Amino acid sequence: xxxxxxxxxxxxxxxxxxxxxxxxxxxxxxxxxxxxxxxxxxxxxxxxxxxxxxxxxxxxxxxxxxxxxxxxxxxxxxxxxxxxxxxxxxxxxxxxxxxxxxxxxxxxxxxxxxxxxxxxxxxxxxxxxxxxxxxxxxxxxxxxxxxxxxxxxxxxxxxxxxxxxxxxxxxxxxxxxxxxxxxxxxxxxxxxxxxxxxxxxxxxxxxxxxxxxxxxxxxxxxxxxxxxxxxxxxxxxxxxxxxxxxxxxxxxxxxxxxxxxxxxxxxxxxxxxxxxxxxxxxxxxxxxxxxxxxxxxxxxxxxxxxxxxxxxxxxxxxxxxxxxxxxxxxxxxxxxxxxxxxxxxxxxxxxxxxxxxxxxxxxxxxxxxxxxxxxxxxxxxxxxxxxxxxxxxxxxxxxxxxxxxxxxxxxxxxxxxxxxxxxxxxxxxxxxxxxxxxxxxxxxxxxxxxxxxxxxxxxxxxxxxxxx
Numbered sequence: 001x002x003x004x005x006x007x008x009x010x011x012x013x014x015x016x017x018x019x020x021x022x023x024x025x026x027x028x029x030x031x032x033x034x035x036x037x038x039x040x041x042x043x044x045x046x047x048x049x050x051x052x053x054x055x056x057x058x059x060x061x062x063x064x065x066x067x068x069x070x071x072x073x074x075x076x077x078x079x080x081x082x083x084x085x086x087x088x089x090x091x092x093x094x095x096x097x098x099x100x101x102x103x104x105x106x107x108x109x110x111x112x113x114x115x116x117x118x119x120x121x122x123x124x125x126x127x128x129x130x131x132x133x134x135x136x137x138x139x140x141x142x143x144x145x146x147x148x149x150x151x152x153x154x155x156x157x158x159x160x161x162x163x164x165x166x167x168x169x170x171x172x173x174x175x176x177x178x179x180x181x182x183x184x185x186x187x188x189x190x191x192x193x194x195x196x197x198x199x200x201x202x203x204x205x206x207x208x209x210x211x212x213x214x215x216x217x218x219x220x221x222x223x224x225x226x227x228x229x230x231x232x233x234x235x236x237x238x239x240x241x242x243x244x245x246x247x248x249x250x251x252x253x254x255x256x257x258x259x260x261x262x263x264x265x266x267x268x269x270x271x272x273x274x275x276x277x278x279x280x281x282x283x284x285x286x287x288x289x290x291x292x293x294x295x296x297x298x299x300x301x302x303x304x305x306x307x308x309x310x311x312x313x314x315x316x317x318x319x320x321x322x323x324x325x326x327x328x329x330x331x332x333x334x335x336x337x338x339x340x341x342x343x344x345x346x347x348x349x350x351x352x353x354x355x356x357x358x359x360x361x362x363x364x365x366x367x368x369x370x371x372x373x374x375x376x377x378x379x380x381x382x383x384x385x386x387x388x389x390x391x392x393x394x395x396x397x398x399x400x401x402x403x404x405x406x407x408x409x410x411x412x413x414x415x416x417x418x419x420x421x422x423x424x425x426x427x428x429x430x431x432x433x434x435x436x437x438x439x440x441x442x443x444x445x446x447x448x449x450x451x452x453x454x455x456x457x458x459x460x461x462x463x464x465x466x467x468x
Contacts, residue, residue: 018074044346047089052099061216069183082149088429098358122151138222141166145331156427157207164383177217210461226289232316235279237274241310243359254298258287259383273336304416337390352386352424353416
């Protein structure tokens with residue numbers, strides 16, 4: 001027997017022993033059902049599926065700790081799973097192992113309305129939380145347009161459409177309860193709004209994509225529901241005019257809650273998918289929130305900016321139903337993009353650049369897309385410099401896939417050279433690993449050192465972010 005065969009046999013035996021123990025301890029929560037394994041083999045990305053050997057549905061932090069300690073003892077890889085909405089392959093079990101599904105840990109533990117914070121288990125979704133908060137007059141502002149769990153949002157340092165006003169998960173998490181690779185349970189801090197007590201472990205674990213720990217509970221900041229909200233759309237002849245208006249609007253400090261951009265192709269896709277009749281021109285989706293007086297004042301300024309930058313239309317949502325319909329259109333943009341080419345897959349790019357570089361970055365990459373021959377609608381959270389192309393390709397065409405990868409690589413290089421990043425909110429996973437050294441250089445080596453110190457057996461979501 002060769003060394004490799006012997007190693008594989010030993011690994012398989014170890015995995016089977018771990019699964020047997022977990023099954024005996026939690027017979028109703030552990031499964032190796034083919035259908036459930038397949039469901040946990042992928043997220044919502046183009047990356048190839050990779051199924052785990054088993055799935056454990058956790059119901060408490062203590063159960064997670066017990067199962068993680070058992071896996072550590074047997075050197076079994078662990079992949080945390082919320083809903084599976086990830087874009088960069090974070091939930092693929094590329095080395096096999098055990099998926100720990102936290103979706104049943106969905107209790108809202110405490111709401112401290114007077115302190116404007118709350119404590120939730122990792123499996124709570126943002127929609128569930130905001131429904132519970134409605135009567136209190138508070139809300140949690142992250143809005144990625146898809147169902148996602150709070151643990152998943154923290155693990156990828158997610159943000160979405162409201163980042164321009166409220167920031168990312170990095171800014172909204174006060175503390176977390178996490179389970180380390182040996183099963184130890186720690187809390188990263190208290191509920192105080194600031195602290196100078198030691199290393200900022202919460203910020204270390206936020207964005208770690210399950211490679212350092214499993215997040216089981218979070219304390220997050222809340223905000224008062226604004227008195228007034230006004231949405232609108234303005235269309236332009238050129239994308240340069242739209243992006244120039246974005247820069248000017250941000251410099252004026254208007255009460256912008258969201259400012260989103262869709263190019264002509266994306267608007268064509270939206271009309272087909274959402275059965276609308278909107279101008280198929282570069283379009284900004286705008287949202288202002290605050291007092292009635294502030295919103296009215298700033299909306300008038302936005303209309304002036306739009307006119308000055310060549311807007312050909314400026315339509316306001318006249319009531320709450322129109323407001324909700326406008327943002328549903330925007331949130332359906334990804335599905336509208338994919339519907340342009342039935343059966344296609346899409347590489348969803350995710351660069352973010354300094355605001356001043358946004359017009360040049362978008363203009364340059366659209367020239368590259370035009371030369372490539374790909375369909376690649378553009379949509380983005382341009383209020384914070386983050387935008388996405390959905391590079392559609394035929395999954396049966398190696399040539400189209402290579403062209404899409406090439407365009408993605410060129411975009412990343414452009415963004416990094418402009419002082420930006422390869423991923424504004426989707427995370428690294430397995431899809432962006434190749435670009436991390438280009439962006440961060442020696443800092444990746446420090447990340448590896450931290451990973452080895454906390455997870456010496458490399459069982460926590462191995463192969464994600466970087467390789468050891």
